[in-house]
Every structure is written in C-alpha cells, then in structure tokens.
Amino acid sequence: MFKAQVLVAHRIALALFFAALFALAAVNMQWDWIPDYAAKILQGLAKTIVLLISTSIAGFILCIPIALAQVCGPKPLAWLAHKFCTIIRGTPLLLQIWLLYYGLGSIFPYVPGLREAWIWPYLIDPWPYAFVALTLSFAGYEGETMRGAFAGVAKGELEAGHALGMHPFTILRRIWLPRAIQRVLPTLNGELILQLKATPLVATIAVVDTYAIFARIRQETYIIYEPLLLLALTYLLLAGLITLLCKYFEAKSRARLSS
Amino acid sequence: MLNYRDMSVADLLALAPPGWGGVLLDGLWLSLQVAGAGYIIGLLIGGSGALLKISGGPLTRDLLTCYTTLVRSIPELVLILLIYFAGPVALNQLLSALGLPKIEISPLVAGITVIALVQGAYITEVVRGAIEAIPVGHIEAARSLGMRPFTIFRRITLPELLPTALPGLSNLWLIATKDTALLAVVGFSELTLVARQAAATTKHHLLFLCAAGLLYLIVSVISNWLFRRLENRVNRGQSHV
Numbered sequence: 491m492f493k494a495q496v497l498v499a500h501r502i503a504l505a506l507f508f509a510a511l512f513a514l515a516a517v518n519m520q521w522d523w524i525p526d527y528a529a530k531i532l533q534g535l536a537k538t539i540v541l542l543i544s545t546s547i548a549g550f551i552l553c554i555p556i557a558l559a560q561v562c563g564p565k566p567l568a569w570l571a572h573k574f575c576t577i578i579r580g581t582p583l584l585l586q587i588w589l590l591y592y593g594l595g596s597i598f599p600y601v602p603g604l605r606e607a608w609i610w611p612y613l614i615d616p617w618p619y620a621f622v623a624l625t626l627s628f629a630g631y632e633g634e635t636m637r638g639a640f641a642g643v644a645k646g647e648l649e650a651g652h653a654l655g656m657h658p659f660t661i662l663r664r665i666w667l668p669r670a671i672q673r674v675l676p677t678l679n680g681e682l683i684l685q686l687k688a689t690p691l692v693a694t695i696a697v698v699d700t701y702a703i704f705a706r707i708r709q710e711t712y713i714i715y716e717p718l719l720l721l722a723l724t725y726l727l728l729a730g731l732i733t734l735l736c737k738y739f740e741a742k743s744r745a746r747l748s749s
Numbered sequence: 750m751l752n753y754r755d756m757s758v759a760d761l762l763a764l765a766p767p768g769w770g771g772v773l774l775d776g777l778w779l780s781l782q783v784a785g786a787g788y789i790i791g792l793l794i795g796g797s798g799a800l801l802k803i804s805g806g807p808l809t810r811d812l813l814t815c816y817t818t819l820v821r822s823i824p825e826l827v828l829i830l831l832i833y834f835a836g837p838v839a840l841n842q843l844l845s846a847l848g849l850p851k852i853e854i855s856p857l858v859a860g861i862t863v864i865a866l867v868q869g870a871y872i873t874e875v876v877r878g879a880i881e882a883i884p885v886g887h888i889e890a891a892r893s894l895g896m897r898p899f900t901i902f903r904r905i906t907l908p909e910l911l912p913t914a915l916p917g918l919s920n921l922w923l924i925a926t927k928d929t930a931l932l933a934v935v936g937f938s939e940l941t942l943v944a945r946q947a948a949a950t951t952k953h954h955l956l957f958l959c960a961a962g963l964l965y966l967i968v969s970v971i972s973n974w975l976f977r978r979l980e981n982r983v984n985r986g987q988s989h990v
Contacts, residue, residue, distance in 0.1 A: 500808045504815075580923070580969035581962045582930030585941050589962065592948060593955040687824040694934060701826065715835050722823045722831065729822030 515719070523711050524720075527703065534703035535724065541689050541699065542728075545621060546682060549628025554667070556629060557636035571633065578630025584691050586627065591619040591695040620692035628685055635677055639670035675743060679736035683729050700724060753951035761953060762960060769947040769957065776943035777964050780929040783857065783939065787864025788925045792918075794865060795872025802877050813873065820870035825931050828867065833859045833935045856937040863932075864925055871921050879914035880906065911983040919976035923969050930965075940964060 524531075559571035578586070598604055598613050612618050643666055651661040690701035704721040707713070753761065764771040802813045820828070837854040844851060883906065891901045933942035944961030948954040 498807065501811065504808075504811060576969075577962075577966065581965045582927040582941060584930045584933060585944070585958060585962055585965065588941070588945060589955070589958040592945070593958045596952070596954040683822060687822075687826075690824050690826045691931075701824070714838055718827070718831050718835055722827050725823050725827060726819065 519716050519719075520713055521716060523707060523713065523716075527707055530703050530706075531700070534698060534700040537698065538686075538689050538700045538728070541620065541624065541692065541697075542682075542686050545624035545628055546685055548621075548625040549685075550632055552625060552629035553633040553636050556633035557640050557670075558662075560633070560637045561640045575630050575633050578627055579634065583623065583627050583688055584694065587620065587623040587691055587695055590623050591616060595619070616692070616695040616697045619695060620697045624685070624688060624692070627688060628681070631684070632674075632681060635674050635681070636670060639673040640666065642673055643669045672743065675736075675740055679733055679740075682732045682736065686725065686728055686732060753953065756951075758956060761951060761956060769943075769951065772943050772947060773940065773957070773960060773964065776938060776940035776961075777968075779857075779937075780926065780939040780941075781968070783860045783864060783929045783932065783937075784922075784925040786861045787929075788868055788922055790861065790865035791868025791872050791921075791925070794869025795876055798869060798873035799876035799880060802873065803880055817870040817873050820867055821874075825863065825867055825928055826934060829859075829863050829931055829935060832863050832866075836862075856932070856935065859935075860929065860932045860937055860939075864928055867928065868921055868925055871924070872918065875914050875917035875921065876910065879910040879917075882913050883909045908983070912980070912987060915976065915980050915983060919972065919980075922972055922976070926965070926968055926972070 556571045556574060559567045560575075563571065595613070604610060604613070647665055647669060648661055651665045656664070689699060693699055693702035693705065696702075701721065704717045707717045711717070753767075756767075760768055762768055762770040762773075764774070798813055798817070801809050805813070833854075833856070836859065837852075840854070841851045887905055887909065888901060891905045896904070929939050930941040932939050933945065936942070938946075940961050944957045948957040951957070
C-alpha cells in the first residue's frame with residue numbers, strides 16, 4: 491500500500507524535477523574544490539557526529555536526576571532543577587556557549603594553581619566547553635520532557651512494584667525509568683534533530699566541525715553557493731539518518747510491547 | 750582609552766556611555782523587532798501553509814511537505830548564511846537577467862526572512878495538527894446550518910484550534926527570540942553580539958554575558974506569563990480534565 495502511494499504521477503514528476511535540478515547543479519556549478527577538502531570535510535563530519543552522540547547520551551543521563559528531582563525530590567532540589575530548566579530553555583544556546591567559553595574561560599587564569607594543574611591543557615581547549623554547553627542544553631530540554639514522562643507513568647505500576655517488596659531503586663531501574671523512556675521515545679527523534687542543528691554553534695568558539703570546515707572553504711575559495719549547498723545537504727542527510735534510526739528503534743520497541 | 754577594569758558594576762551597566770547598559774538595551778530592542786516581525790510573518794506562512802496542507806491538492810501538499818522538512822532539518826545557522834550571503838547574489842542575478850535594477854538586502858531584512866521561514870515551517874505543523882484535532886462533525890454541523898466558509902473559520906475552526914495550538918505557538922515564539930541570537934554570526938548587532946562586544950571591550954566577560962542572559966530570561970518569563978493569560982482566555986468554557 492505504501493508503494494502504491496509513492497508511485498503517484500505527480501510524485502514521479504516531482505522526483506524527476508528534483509533529479510534534474512540535482513544533475514543541473516552537479517554539471518553547471520563549480521565542484522572542483524571537493525577533492526582538495528574531502529579529507530577535512532570527513533574529519534569535520536566525524537567531529538559533528540561524535541559531538542552529537544556524546545552530548546546526547548551525556549545529556550540524557552543528566553536529565554534523569556533533573557526530571558526525578560522535579561517529580562519526587564525534596565522542595566529545594568525540585569526548585570533548583572526547575573530553575574535550571576528555565577534558565578537553559580530561556581536563553582539562547584549561543585549565549586550559553588559564549589558564557590562558558592569566554593566568561594568562565596576568562597576567570598580560570600586567575601584561579602591560583604590552576605595553570606600548573608593537569609587539567610589546564612583541557613581548559614584552554616574549546617572542546618570541553620562545547621561538550622559541556624551542548625550536554626547541559628540537551629539535559630535542560632529533555633529534563634522537561636522526562637519530567638512529564640515520569641509523572642505520566644501509571645501509579646498502579648509503581649505500587650505493584652512496591653507491593654512486591656522491590657527496593658525504590660529497583661522500582662526506578664526496572665519499572666519507572668523504562669516506562670518513562672517508552673513515553674519519550676516518539677519525541678526523541680525531534681530532540682535529536684534539534685541537537686544536530688545546535689552543533690554548528692560550537693564553530694563560533696573555534697571547534698572545527700563540519701560547519702567550520704565549510705566556512706573555511708568559503709573563505710579560501712571565494713565560492714558563494716556550492717559549499718553552502720553541500721553543507722545544507724550534509725545536515726539534511728544526517729537529519730534523515732537520525733529519523734530512519736529512530737523509526738527503526740520505535741518499531742522495534744513497539745514490536746516487543748505487542749508480542 | 751577608558752579604564753574599565755576599575756569601574757563598578759553599576760557604572761559598567763549604566764545606560765549612558767561609558768556604561769554599556771544602553772547598548773545592551775538597543776540590542777535587545779533589535780532582537781525583539783526581528784523576532785516579532787519574523788514571528789508575525791511566520792504566523793501568516795504557517796496559517797496558510799496549514800490550510801493548504803489540509804485542503805490543497807496532492808501536489809501542493811507534497812511541495813509544502815518538502816518545505817517544512819527542508820527548513821526543519823537544516824540548521825538555522827546554515828539557513829542564515831544561505832539567505833544572508835547567497836540569497837542577495839541569487840536575487841540580483843535574477844533581477845539583472847530581467848533587466849531590473851539591483852537591490853540591497855539589509856541585515857535586518859535577511860534576519861527577519863530567516864526567522865519567518867523557520868517559524869513558518871514549524872507553525873504549519875502546529876496549526877495543521879490543531880485543525881486536524883477538531884471533530885469533523887463540528888465543521889459539518891456549521892456547514893449544514895448554512896454558514897459561509899469564512900464564518901465557519903471565524904466561529905468554529907479558530908476558537909477550536911487555538912486551545913490546542915497555543916502551547917506550541919508560545920514555545921515557537923520563545924524559539925524565535927532565541928534564534929535571533931544566531932544573527933550575531935553574520936555581524937548583526939542584536940543582543941548576543943553587543944553583549945560579546947561589550948565583554949571583549951571591557952574584559953568583564955562574565956558580567957556582560959550574564960546580563961544579556963538575564964535580559965533574555967526576562968523576555969521569556971514575561972512572554973510565558975502573557976501566553977498563559979491568553980491560554981486561559983481561549984480555554985474558558987472548555988472542560989478541564
């Protein structure tokens with residue numbers, strides 16, 4: 491049925507039109523710079539992907555205590571977690587990145603003894619700042635979603651675990667968390683694409699990701715359109731890949747639920 | 750050369766030079782202008798996009814899907830570069846091919862265009878979802894009473910879609926205000942960029958970047974409050990579960 495829907499006349503025409511546009515661009519535009527920069531582009535791409543995956547995982551782990559604190563934590567902790575989410579969601583990520591890199595980075599040299607410490611080489615590198623900023627951002631946005639998911643798990647399921655004499659931590663690990671994750675799974679696709687779209691911001695603090703490589707190509711070759719188009723296409727393909735992966739995992743988790 | 754190092758916080762944030770408070774507020778005002786204009790145009794794009802996606806032909810629907818998918822999966826930063834750098838060149842090539850004089854695109858116009866395009870794509874999806882959540886029977890009932898399409902829209906569709914769409918729309922307004930910060934990358938002197946310039950000039954990095962963050966927070970808190978009042982208004986008469 492799906493195949494029949496795809497093969498409608500206007501869709502074939504649309505596909506042909508886009509293919510023609512693509513071919514026209516490939517033939518008529520200037521692409522001779524690609525071989526010179528291919529290795530660097532792949533390096534940048536790897537950096538973007540590593541940044542995306544590592545900050546999403548770290549952010550997700552961090553969002554669990556943030557969400558739990560808001561649902562069942564003591565008042566001061568819940569207040570703190572709520573304020574964290576408000577601040578992260580209420581200010582632009584670019585400002586957060588700059589605040590960490592330029593703001594905190596300008597204080598560190600005045601901390602006595604820090605220049606001699608083992609951590610110093612990492613503190614003057616932009617990487618850790620990019621990682622921390624993106625992780626906190628993901629945790630802030632996902633914390634809000636997870637809070638709703640935790641609160642939405644049916645009370646009876648938790649009470650059942652309690653009645654069986656499970657330790658609260660066991661209830662969290664075996665019932666509450668898996669059930670909450672099931673609820674956020676459909677929103678995860680969108681969150682991951684938002685996180686992907688946030689990664690190029692780290693280029694502003696001199697992390698050399700995909701975006702930074704293409705910015706350099708533009709400066710060095712003075713070509714206006716082609717690098718930008720290829721850059722947009724790259725992110726488009728990455729977003730498509732994320733969607734495919736999420737669809738796959740969602741179908742898998744649904745199959746396991748129904749069997 | 751001013752000695753910023755020994756100035757007090759109050760002097761640094763003073764509205765008149767050598768304080769930078771006035772510059773920050775000017776940046777905020779510019780940010781809000783871009784966000785506001787972009788959001789309103791985005792509402793127009795999104796509203797008509799949603800209506801076309803529901804009632805348009807299959808070709809219109811597919812083209813709109815292409816638009817929303819493309820804009821929602823390409824980073825805003827890349828879109829800004831595309832519209833800011835490649836857009837004017839392409840436009841002028843087109844204009845000179847048609848024998849028309851060249852035009853200049855100001856950073857303000859480019860910024861508003863980007864925000865409007867992005868917001869339009871997201872609002873299309875929000876409004877489409879809200880319209881589809883309206884029971885068909887309500888529209889059919891209005892039609893059978895002889896209401897004209899515009900009356901149906903004003904008295905049935907709009908009041909019924911707003912409660913569903915408003916949370917999404919308020920979220921998108923906040924995204925619009927935050928997206929203006931990205932225009933700093935192309936040298937548009939909105940709040941984030943002027944904060945960075947103030948920080949770099951005075952060497953009080955933490956102070957000015959935090960001050961800018963506080964201004965953004967105030968905007969988001971006030972917007973949240975306004976949208977909540979609006980939500981309460983459109984929700985009156987609805988049963989609360």
